[in-house]
Amino acid sequence: MGIKENIEEIRQSLQQELSSMSDIKQLEEARQKVLGKKGTLTALLRSMGSLSPEERPAAGQLINAGREMISAMLDARSAALKAVEREAKLRRDAIDVTEPRDLPRVGVPHPCTLALNEVLSALTGLGFDIVEGPEIELDHYNFELLNLPKNHPARDAQDTFYVDDNIVLRTHTSPVQARTMLSRKPPIRIACPGRVFRADEIDATHSPVFHQIEGLVIDKDVNMGDLKGTLDALFKKLYGEDMETRFRPSFFPFTEPSAEVDLTCISCRGKGCRMCKGTGWIEVLGCGMVNPKVLEMCGIDPTVYSGFAFGIGLERITMLRYGIKDLRLLYEGDERFLRQFR
Ligand SMILES: [Zn+2]
Structure with a gap:
């Protein structure tokens, strides 16, 4: 072969x-x-x-x-x-992807968190540092350094949760401002977000726990025009170029002069609606020039420096932003409500 x-x-x-x-x-x-x-x-x-x-x-x-x-x-x-x-x-080894499973439910950000992030992002864009401080605070920082001496009516025991004679649950985020003035040299430009406590009723517009975002600017030659310019820039950035602010005289112990600020109604853009009771304006915050007495107590020379401060209620801004009518919805943790903000 x-x-x-x-x-x-x-x-x-x-x-x-x-x-x-x-x-x-x-x-x-x-x-x-x-x-x-x-x-x-x-x-x-x-x-x-x-x-x-x-x-x-x-x-x-x-x-x-x-x-x-x-x-x-x-x-x-x-x-x-x-x-x-x-x-x-x-x-x-085939896996049936259509087989029903107990999948973990994914949470969504709280509407207050969404609104807070918006405000803080706008403020950092304007050059503000974010500073936080303790919720359990010494009377000294919460009241005395802010021109609220022992006999002041705003210190009424009805409004304040006292831990003892010298320690309180902070009633505002302003003690963070006092602490910052004592620890930093001007220029200062800070935003202080945080939880605050007042012995209040619980209803559609009140809660014993709520949140503030305060702003503080201290430098040479800072005036009321800078305050209005900053707030205008903030709200235009947040809600649109057609937003305007209007100042009404007011009184706070730690600012002089002081003002309540109205903003163009976010809902009707100034035309008048139920939310603004037909006026086209909504009240959004309190502000003013830092009282020279406060500057002095916090170690800053009021003959050289001046400053302004403002305080925004986070819940109020959140309710205006999303058209929420009742404050309690923000705290009840009802999933049907919260899941609308995904
Ligand atoms: Zn309106």
Whole structure:
């Protein structure tokens, strides 16, 4: 039998074997039987030693061609078998993505958090640092340094939660301003957000716990015009270029002069609606020039420096921003309410 016939015989028997096999292990055994050390094709290659030097090149070419053809057959069958095995494994391990599961429920930011982030982002954009302070505060920082001496009516025990004679739950975030004035040199430009406490009733507009965002600016030659300019810039940034503010004279112990500030109604943009009781204006905050007595008590020379302060009620801004009519909704944790703010 010639080499060509030998190779053809090996090919035919291999093809028969390949067509009936079902896994990779059988295939590798078949590969060894033909191409391995004791394989049939390897034996054929060895037999070349008995050929004459003239016959060898042609025989070598035939055997190499046969080897390549057989390798290709084996590789093709191997790939097909692997694909079948992979398919079977995928089917075994398949996950039914439509199967109902107890998925964890993802929370949403509280509307006050959304409104707070808006205000703080606008204030930092205007160059304010954000500073926080303790909620349980010394009387000294909460009242005395802010020009609220022991006999002042705003210190009425009805309004303040006392821990003891000298310690209170802070009634405003202003003690953070006092602490900052004592620890930093002007220029100062800070925003103080935080929780405050008053012994108040709970109703649609009152709560014993609420949040303030106070601003304080101290520098040389700061005046009431800077205060109005800053607030105008803040509210235009927050709610649009058509926002305007209007100042009404007021009184606070730690500012002089003081003002209540009205803002163009966010809901009707000044035309008049139920929220603004037809006036086109809504009251949003209190502010004023820092009382020179306060500056002095906090270690800042009032003959060199002046400053302004303002305090925004976070809940009020949130309710105006989202048209929420009842303050209690913000604290009751009713998921049906909260999930509207995703
Ligand atoms: Zn309105």
